[in-house]
Each structure stands twice: as C-alpha cells, then as structure tokens.
Amino acid sequence: MNIKKTSLNNLHIKYGAKLVEFAGYQMPIQYKDGIIQEHKYTRSHSGIFDVSHMGQLFISGGDDLTNDLEKIFPADLKKLKTNQSKYSFLMNNKGGIQDDLIITKTSDGFLIILNAACKYNDYEVIKSKLDNQYKLNLDESLSLIALQGPEAKNVLNKVIPGCNSLKFMNGNNHVYKNEKVYITRSGYTGEDGFEISIKNSDAETFVESLIENGSKLIGLGARDTLRMEAGLCLYGNDLDNDTSPIEANLKWAIPKSRIETEFVGSEVLKNQFQSGVKKLRVGIKPDSKVIARGNTKIYNDKNQEIGKVTSGTFGPSVEHPIAMGYVDNSYSTVNTKIFLEVRGKKIPANICNLPFYKKNYVKGEINV
Amino acid sequence: MSEVKYSKEHEWIKLDGEEATIGITKHATEMLGDIVFAELPEKGSNVDKDGTAGVVESTKAASDVYTPVSGEVIDTNKMIVDDPSKINEDPEESAWFFKLKIKDKSEMDSLMSKEEYEKFAKETSA
Numbered sequence: 001m002n003i004k005k006t007s008l009n010n011l012h013i014k015y016g017a018k019l020v021e022f023a024g025y026q027m028p029i030q031y032k033d034g035i036i037q038e039h040k041y042t043r044s045h046s047g048i049f050d051v052s053h054m055g056q057l058f059i060s061g062g063d064d065l066t067n068d069l070e071k072i073f074p075a076d077l078k079k080l081k082t083n084q085s086k087y088s089f090l091m092n093n094k095g096g097i098q099d100d101l102i103i104t105k106t107s108d109g110f111l112i113i114l115n116a117a118c119k120y121n122d123y124e125v126i127k128s129k130l131d132n133q134y135k136l137n138l139d140e141s142l143s144l145i146a147l148q149g150p151e152a153k154n155v156l157n158k159v160i161p162g163c164n165s166l167k168f169m170n171g172n173n174h175v176y177k178n179e180k181v182y183i184t185r186s187g188y189t190g191e192d193g194f195e196i197s198i199k200n201s202d203a204e205t206f207v208e209s210l211i212e213n214g215s216k217l218i219g220l221g222a223r224d225t226l227r228m229e230a231g232l233c234l235y236g237n238d239l240d241n242d243t244s245p246i247e248a249n250l251k252w253a254i255p256k257s258r259i260e261t262e263f264v265g266s267e268v269l270k271n272q273f274q275s276g277v278k279k280l281r282v283g284i285k286p287d288s289k290v291i292a293r294g295n296t297k298i299y300n301d302k303n304q305e306i307g308k309v310t311s312g313t314f315g316p317s318v319e320h321p322i323a324m325g326y327v328d329n330s331y332s333t334v335n336t337k338i339f340l341e342v343r344g345k346k347i348p349a350n351i352c353n354l355p356f357y358k359k360n361y362v363k364g365e366i367n368v
Numbered sequence: 369m370s371e372v373k374y375s376k377e378h379e380w381i382k383l384d385g386e387e388a389t390i391g392i393t394k395h396a397t398e399m400l401g402d403i404v405f406a407e408l409p410e411k412g413s414n415v416d417k418d419g420t421a422g423v424v425e426s427t428k429a430a431s432d433v434y435t436p437v438s439g440e441v442i443d444t445n446k447m448i449v450d451d452p453s454k455i456n457e458d459p460e461e462s463a464w465f466f467k468l469k470i471k472d473k474s475e476m477d478s479l480m481s482k483e484e485y486e487k488f489a490k491e492t493s494a
Contacts, residue, residue: 036453291404293430313427314404321405
C-alpha cells in the first residue's frame with residue numbers, strides 16, 4: 001500500500017521534520033526543536049499541527065437527516081445550532097467505541113471530524129446505517145490545520161481577520177485568499193485554539209503565513225504529550241471497540257435527553273448508566289520519576305491485578321510522569337494507592353483527577 | 369592517554385587503568401530525542417558484557433542501556449538521574465552513566481574506534 005502524504009509534506013521537510021508513518025500517512029513526529037520545546041511553545045505561544053490525515057465527512061440532503069443521525073450518534077443533534085460542535089461517538093451494538101469524533105452542524109447538514117485510522121471504516125458504517133439516503137462526502141480535497149495555544153487567536157486573526165470572535169466549540173465560514181475556509185474553535189491540547197479546514201492548494205501558503213506571524217510547526221510527538229496533560233483520549237490507546245463512553249469516563253458527552261432514546265449501543269449504555277460499570281478510566285500519577293507507558297499492568301496493595309495503563313509519558317509542562325488507564329471501579333477514587341509494574345518492579349502511584357494540566361479554553365472574545 | 373571505544377548499542381567507554389567510564393553517544397541521544405528519565409545500575413553490583421545496565425526514556429519510548437564490558441559498578445552519575453536533560457546536553461562528557469572496575473581488559477578489543485563507530489552510526493541510521 002502506498003503511503004499517503006498531506007499537502008504540507010514539503011513544508012514538513014523544509015522545517016526539518018522527522019517523518020514517520022501514522023495511519024497510512026507520512027507525518028511529522030517532531031521538528032528540529034524536539035518534543036519538549038514544541039510542547040512548551042504551544043503552551044506559551046502557539047503551535048501549528050497538520051491534522052490533514054483526519055477525515056472530514058460532510059453529510060447533507062433530506063429533512064430527516066438530523067433524526068437519522070440521532071439513531072447513530074448519542075448527541076443531541078436537534079438542539080445543535082448551526083455552526084455549533086459536539087464531541088460524540090460512533091459505537092457498536094455492545095456500546096463499544098468505534099471512533100470518537102466531533103459533529104458540527106453546517107448550513108446544509110453536518111460535518112464530522114473522524115480519526116485518521118478509522119475514517120474509511122466510519123464512512124462505510126455511517127453510509128450503510130443511513131441506508132444510502134443522503135449525500136456523504138469524505139472530502140480529501142481539504143486539509144485540516146490546528147492552531148493551538150494562548151497566542152493562537154492573535155496569530156490567526158492577523159491572517160484571517162474576525163475569527164477570534166468565535167466561541168469555544170463553535171465554527172463559521174471565513175475567507176482566505178478569496179476562498180472559503182471553515183474554522184472551528186476547538187482542539188486537542190488543553191489550550192484555546194482553532195481548527196481550519198482549507199483547500200489543499202492553499203494549505204502551504206496559509207501555514208507559512210501563520211509561521212511569519214510567530215507560530216511554529218508542532219509534530220505528533222508533542223501533540224501526544226499535550227493531549228495527555230489535558231486528559232484527552234487517543235483512539236486506539238484509551239478508547240476502543242471493547243470500551244464504552246461510560247467506562248471511558250466520558251459520560252458528560254452523552255446528554256441526559258438522549259439516555260432514554262434509541263441509538264446504536266443505547267441498550268448497553270442505559271444499563272451502564274443505571275447499574276454502573278466494572279472498569280473506569282482514571283488519571284494516574286506515579287510517585288517517582290518512572291514512566292508507565294501503555295499496557296503497563298496495574299496492581300492493588302495485595303498484589304492483585306486491577307487494570308492497565310493505556311497512555312503514559314513525561315508531561316513537559318507538569319514536569320512529572322503522567323498516565324491514564326482503566327482500573328476496577330472500586331479502585332477509581334482519587335488518591336487510591338496503586339502499583340504499576342515497570343520492568344519487573346512495582347512502582348507506587350496514585351489515582352488522580354484529570355486533566356493534569358488545567359484547561360484554558362476561551363468562551364469567546366470580540367475585542368483583542 | 370586514556371582510550372575511548374564505542375559499542376554497536378551506542379555506548380562509549382573510556383578506560384583509565386582499571387576504571388572504565390560508560391555513557392551513551394551523542395548519536396544515540398539524537399535518535400532518542402528529549403531524555404526525561406534515567407535509571408542506573410546499583411553501586412557494588414556486577415554487570416556482564418552486553419547485559420542491561422540501565423534505562424533511558426525519552427518522551428516517546430524507553431530504551432535499555434547495555435554495558436560494553438563486564439565489571440563491578442564503582443560509581444554512578446546522580447546528576448543525570450536528577451536532571452535527565454543533561455544527557456542531551458553533554459552525553460560524552462559530564463553526563464556519563466556509570467563507572468566500572470573492569471574485569472577483563474581484552475573485552476575492549478572487540479569494540480569500535482571513534483572512526484569505526486562514526487561510520488557504523490552513519491550506515492545504520494541511513
């Protein structure tokens with residue numbers, strides 16, 4: 001299979017990226033500054049992330065679309081205003097997560113942002129569940145650029161004036177070089193930021209202009225440490241087909257109004273809402289400097305296995321190892337002492353609150 | 369003049385009489401990226417040639433550190449445990465990992481010279 005390249009591939013090379021294969025795409029893991037500097041620059045200034053490998057699925061056509069999509073996704077799509085976004089899930093019949101995604105209501109339908117590794121399968125699943133009644137377009141003529149960090153609003157506003165009036169989890173159409181771009185205020189770093197959907201042919205000049213205004217390209221390595229500090233899940237690590245949104249501690253993303261209604265996986269979810277779950281995603285803070293990575297086994301003080309780490313790294317901003325994982329629900333209370341098996345040794349750690357790094361989302365700003 | 373040699377696992381070793389100082393090469397640190405954790409062998413323990421004698425972790429992954437020769441650990445560098453970023457800054461001087469009382473000097477013979485190692489590193493990373 002041919003490895004795909006995003007429209008920013010030449011730019012990645014120009015800025016000294018170390019390229020790796022990720023979900024079938026050649027992507028930058030880091031640039032010259034390295035993961036820690038890139039991470040810190042995003043937190044102190046702003047960072048540009050090429051997320052063009054992610055799927056941009058446009059669905060339109062038909063008055064029943066909202067109703068039919070509510071049979072698939074557990075989001076309150078009827079209440080969604082045009083240009084408003086919600087975090088939701090594509091689930092299987094067992095309530096397991098096939099993908100986590102962001103749904104935005106557009107003027108003529110919905111835009112769904114899908115994980116790169118899941119997008120083609122998601123497309124087929126959604127298409128068949130909609131009985132081929134609607135127009136679905138997994139648009140690969142568009143790039144997706146994330147701009148994240150406290151300076152993101154100022155940098156972007158210089159390139160596309162007016163965008164900093166957007167509120168968090170809202171989007172709008174804007175114009176760049178006489179072409180339509182769609183911008184949402186959202187992200188995956190725990191910082192204020194934007195995601196810009198832009199024509200492939202304009203992506204490179206757009207990113208260069210962000211760089212000219214003080215921002216820097218950031219690789220997937222720092223994207224991972226940033227999202228972990230923000231307590232956000234990575235599909236494939238922290239979420240999978242055998243894990244429900246309730247188990248993943250993402251109950252907040254399922255509105256009360258939808259619990260009694262039907263959608264794929266609703267039976268299982270309703271049960272879990274009533275009777276609770278056996279395992280739960282938690283934050284984990286090791287006592288020492290030892291890093292517990294994904295798949296590290298978790299034990300209680302009686303040496304019984306009680307769970308597994310799903311993501312772990314050193315948090316450059318919190319300056320300490322951090323992890324998240326799933327434990328037996330009876331061990332999920334904050335400050336519960338647990339032990340992580342790293343290289344044959346049991347490392348003491350505590351269950352802790354997520355996120356590790358406090359969020360800095362902006363509710364909307366008109367004058368900057 | 370003390371002798372510096374290199375292993376295929378990207379460690380350097382400097383022999384001064386009976387005392388061998390061991391660390392990881394600059395090339396190794398460049399491959400690893402930002403180092404955020406280091407674990408060293410215990411003082412007084414014995415380590416065997418090509419055996420594991422420590423761990424370094426970058427933001428991305430963990431890697432074992434091997435000893436290129438056998439011997440008794442007589443000293444470890446606490447500085448790199450307290451501040452692992454020193455390994456990226458000065459890997460072949462102040463950020464050494466451990467010192468051994470070497471058991472068999474002939475174990476040095478199979479290791480590479482600086483020129484050989486540079487060639488090896490270039491070929492294996494290409």
